[in-house]
Amino acid sequence: MGAQRPYTDLLPDLNEFVPGLVDEIIDGIRATIPDYDRPQGSPYNEIIRCGVERNVLGFVEWLADPGRPLERRNDLCRRIGAFEAMEGRPLAVLQSAYRIGAQLGWSRIQSLLAEREPSAVAVSVLAEALFRYMDEAAELSREGYDRVRAEEDEKRDAARLLLLRDLVRRSDADVEALHPAAEWTAPAQVTLVALPPRTSAVRPLLDPDLLLDLHTPEPYLLVPGPLTAPRRAMLEAALASGRAAVGLPVPPARAADSLRWARRMLALITEGIFDDGTLTLCEDHLVSMWLLSDGPLMEQIARRQLSFLTRADERRRQWLADTLRAWLRTRGPAGRMGEDLGLHVQTVRYRMRVLEEILQEDLTDPDSRFATETVLRALWLRGRTG
Structure with missing residues (x-):
């Protein structure tokens, strides 16, 4: 004094x-x-x-x-x-x-x-x-x-970590009751977000009701409710130097599904197939994710549906695939396909005659046509990364 x-x-x-x-x-x-x-x-x-x-x-x-x-x-x-x-x-x-x-x-x-x-x-x-x-x-x-x-904060954070890990491992609707010290009430929906390894988040920018597990080789976090515009802005600010994949909003008992989808999207981002900036949302690419969900199986389907391409040289193989995909996508006349492919209408008609001769009834069979369109879309997605 x-x-x-x-x-x-x-x-x-x-x-x-x-x-x-x-x-x-x-x-x-x-x-x-x-x-x-x-x-x-x-x-x-x-x-x-x-x-x-x-x-x-x-x-x-x-x-x-x-x-x-x-x-x-x-x-x-x-x-x-x-x-x-x-x-x-x-x-x-x-x-x-x-x-x-x-x-x-x-x-x-x-x-x-x-x-x-x-x-x-x-x-x-x-x-x-x-x-x-x-x-x-x-x-x-x-x-x-x-x-x-x-x-108190340390105890609450530890309890919230255990709660989060239980949410993504179990399907108990009342799993929060096992962790009262977490001081966290489950909302009607949750959205899981997958993060790259060693993610560095600006913690003060994250909303206090988020649940995080950054102490794992595959870090992730949980957003209560759907990803609203304010929530998205918050995550983009806190993860400004990295990338993240956002799963679909689900009931808390299905949190594991949301995390699984988010991690699948993160893998596709890593492969270079998708990149929407800081956040890539599964809901923006649902069909594409489904098409790419099982690569080996899609390869087997491709071998069966597109076997005719293996008998053509590389240049012919490319225009056959492009023409078939344009026809499946547009279902339009030769003029419409020509606009889509940037080709003269006579060239398109010639190519379609070649495809009709090769594929015959497979070109009009609904099941075969659907399988072919599916595999071509998946190959196109993969082809964007070379």
């Missing part, structure tokens, strides 16, 4: 004023702050009285001996801060109580000083001492408050 100062020369013995000042401060706090206005005689009021009394006595004792340690005061202030955190009140409420105590204390001191007519310097010195003392007390309470909040 600094060097010795002749505070006892400025004021009379303050001990006789302590009880009345303690009552005045308590009444002022209760009248100003509703959180502290409890019934007379309640245990909570005893806590308030203990805190006020210890701080007032500590200040009076320190005035008499500025060099004396204040361990009791310091420990009590930290415990008061911890108690406020456990009660769930904002720290600002306690800080307001400290300000009220300092103002009322200074008002009482001023009335005592008026009887002695001290110098302006002496008044300034004493005012500085009082408000520094109270600032230190408030800071000690903040330390206790922050310690408890940090411990």
Whole structure:
């Protein structure tokens, strides 16, 4: 608190004023702050009285001996801060109580000083001492408050991680009940987001109700509800330097499905098939994802449906595939196909005659036509990456 100062020369013995000042401060706090206005005689009021009394006595004792340690005061202030955190009140409420105590204390001191007519310097010195003392007390309470909040946040985050992992492993609709410490209520829908390995997210930018698991080789997070425009903007800001794949919104019991789809999309992004920027949404590519869901099986279908292409040279194979795909896509006349392919109508008619000769009834059979169109679309998607 600094060097010795002749505070006892400025004021009379303050001990006789302590009880009345303690009552005045308590009444002022209760009248100003509703959180502290409890019934007379309640245990909570005893806590308030203990805190006020210890701080007032500590200040009076320190005035008499500025060099004396204040361990009791310091420990009590930290415990008061911890108690406020456990009660769930904002720290600002306690800080307001400290300000009220300092103002009322200074008002009482001023009335005592008026009887002695001290110098302006002496008044300034004493005012500085009082408000520094109270600032230190408030800071000690903040330390206790922050310690408890940090411990509570750590416990809640650990519980939320376990909850998230259970959600993507199990189909229990009430899995949240297994983790009450998570303090998280499941919404009607959830959306899972797959992240690349070693993703670096700007955590302060993420909404506090998101669930995250970044401590895994395949990190991911859960967004409560569908991916609304504000949620999307939030993720794009927090993941600005990376890529992510967004699954479909599903009931919480189906969270594993949303994550599976998101991870499949992330693999396709890695292969270079899709890239919509920071976020690629499964719902924007549902059919394409389905076509690419089983590569080896699609290859088997391709061998059967497009075996005729293996008998043609490379140049002929390409225009046969392009023409067949255009016909399947447009179902239009030669003129429409010509516009689509950028070819003269006679060239298109020639190519169609070649295809009709090769495929015969397969060209008009509904099942065969559907299988061929499906495999050509899948090959086209793959072909975009070379």
